[in-house]
Amino acid sequence: MRPGEPSRTAQWVAFARGLAQYEAPAIAQDPLAIELLGSWYAGGLRAAALAPAATRLLMRVGDTVTGGRSRFMAYRTRVLDDVVSEAAAKGIDQLVILGAGLDARAWRLGDSVAGMDVFEVDHPDTQVYKRERLGDRPPDARSVVFVGVDFEHxxxxxxxxxxxxxxRRPAVVLWEGVVMYLPAEAIDATLRTLCGLLAPGSRLAISYSRTGEGSGAWLRTALGVVVAAAGEVFRHHEEPAAMRARVEKAGFAVLWDEGHPDWAPRYCHRDQPWDVQRIVLAERTGEVGGEGA
Ligand SMILES: C[S@@+](CC[C@H](N)C(=O)[O-])C[C@H]1O[C@@H](n2cnc3c(N)ncnc32)[C@H](O)[C@@H]1O
Known part of the structure; x- marks a missing residue:
């Protein structure tokens, strides 16, 4: 990230899911994206809201840039929205959003977060921008606290x-679109910290990017160049077995690990054969047997 500036990638992913909500059927909803984004991003979303042709055009541009993978941000947002709803239904009343960026869940998830205390954890420079954009908008959540943290320090x-x-109270923790920007040591240290902190019954969902072997390798390289030009560097990609081992080693029990082949038929039947981004959901059980936990 560039010192003193908000995360550019946080703006890109907010734009991508904000745009996807104007497709029918929509994979995910993020009506606040327009308000949280300034400049031409908001203009693009306004055009998409008014004209399906604009949505199709912008989606096509996204597909060209990403090799047909423009909806993966919307998919992961939808999956994690459902993780929050399920946690709320189980009575979990604390939500921790790690690397929150322009995540608007505390302001858009209605009843799912109405009984939750939300902790938005992010780099302070991104939080300054977000708080300015939010102004004094009241959250849907019971409370929202901004916690400035650099995961590396x-x-x-x-x-x-x-x-x-x-x-003492279980929490649901989301880590969406962040670990790809962190070194493995920072990911492991954060996992160990979380395992030590969280009460049994807590849930942790991590979105991660695969190594992109074969057909995905060129995409990862190309996106890596674009992201690096924005001052944020891809540092971590991992295959599902390695991610599972990492999470278990920290002391969590893996509940499931899913990717696009699971989500496309479940959420909208749109052809999205690529399996570049996945989410692992884990639970902090009563037993902590992992090394270093
Ligand atoms: C791609 S954005 C994802 C934002 C949000 N989770 C979402 O999906 O909309 C990456 C986020 O990670 C945060 N981030 C990256 N490196 C970080 C670090 N070392 N410490 C804290 N936050 C970091 C950025 O500020 C940014 O908000």
Whole structure:
């Protein structure tokens, strides 16, 4: 990230899911994307809201840039929205969003978050921008606290506890679109910290990017160049077996690991054969047997 500037990739992914909501059937909804995004991004979304032809054109541009994978941000957002709803239904009342960017769940998920205390954890520079855009908009959530953290340098547990996180109550933790920008050591340290902090019954969902062997390799390289030009560097890609081992080693029990082949038929039947991004959902069980946990 560029010092003093909000994350560019946070704006890109907000634009991508904001755009996808204007397709029919929509994979995910993010009506706040327009308000959280400035400049031409908001203009593009306004055009898409008014004219299906604009939506199709912008989607086609996205597909050209990403080799047909323009909807993966919308898919992962939808899957994680469902993870939050399921956690709420189980009575979990704390939501921690790691690397929140322009995530608007605390303002758009209605009843799912109405009984939740939300902790938005992100790089402080991105939070400054987001808070300016939000103004004094009231959240749907019971409460929202912004916790400034750099995963590579700060103690996540101390910052969360200082912000009012209750380690005795289970939480649902989302880590969406972030670990690809972190070194493995920072991912492992954060996982160990979370396992030590979270109460049994807590859930952790991580979206991650595969190594992109074969047909996906050129895409990863091309996107990596674009992302690096924006001051954010891809540093971590992983295959499902390795991600599962990483999460289990930290002390979590993996509940499932899914990707596009699972989501496309479930959410909209649109052909999306690529399996570049996946989500692993894990639980903090009562037993902590992982090394280093
Ligand atoms: C691609 S955006 C994803 C934002 C959001 N989770 C979403 O899906 O809309 C990546 C986010 O990771 C955050 N980030 C990247 N490196 C970070 C670090 N070292 N510490 C804290 N946050 C970081 C950025 O500020 C940004 O909000």
């Amino acid at each position: 700060d103690a996540l547990d101390a910052k969360l506890l200082a912000a009012g996180f209750d380690a």
